[in-house]
Amino acid sequence: MDSAFYSALKSFTGSAKVYPVLAPDDAVAPMVVYQRTSTQRDLTIDGLSGLVSASYRIDIYATSLKAAQSLSDTVVIGLSQHKEAPINYITIDNEFDGSDLSGDPKLFRMIVEVTAHFNL
Template identity: 35%
Template sequence: MLEEGLFQLLTSDSDVASCISTRYFPLMLPDDAALPAVTYQRVSTVTSPTLNGFTDLVQVRLQIDTWATTYADARRAAQAIQNAIEGFLGTLPDGTAVAAATLLSQMDTYESVARYYRVTTDYRIIASR
């Protein structure tokens, strides 16, 4: 599964690991999570039809949020993740083949209730099913 392969890729990258260790959570940040940390969610999955059915590739839009108590830490973690993902071409540690990985958008926000800084980054990843 793409998300598991990305988790393995990111946590084995020394720059990412120095920022978030293994604090990589699906959908929502646990209340007791140490920061900086990352949440991720699959925003969409698009298949490509052909005359003979569908290709073995899917286009996945994946949102990755970095959370921190300082803006600098949130940006640093987001940049480390971007460096690891953007332009990646090859096979992820779980065996998922990636044909392309591009950054689509990035936005900085401040969550005033939680008092956390957040960088939201959307990637398009073309990968095997």
């Protein structure tokens, strides 16, 4: 599931590096960091159906607000149109400017929250 999401995300980030959970200390912007924040598995009377919804938080970093917003827009548009097995579709739940929370005054951050719907 996470590897399929990584592949989908990576296909829309261009030359920006993509890291799961935490970027290394020597990472250079632009970069994208993502983590799974929740998982819901669909149950039927016979057990697991194979349908899974996984929520992800995506932090997009760049050296200017305009660059962070542009990369965020590209990621949002790409993910919202992505339909490649095992991902059935991806919904965009929320997106916002988090640059004042990054901890590094030289970096700007956009935050995107999505839910990927899988058939595993």
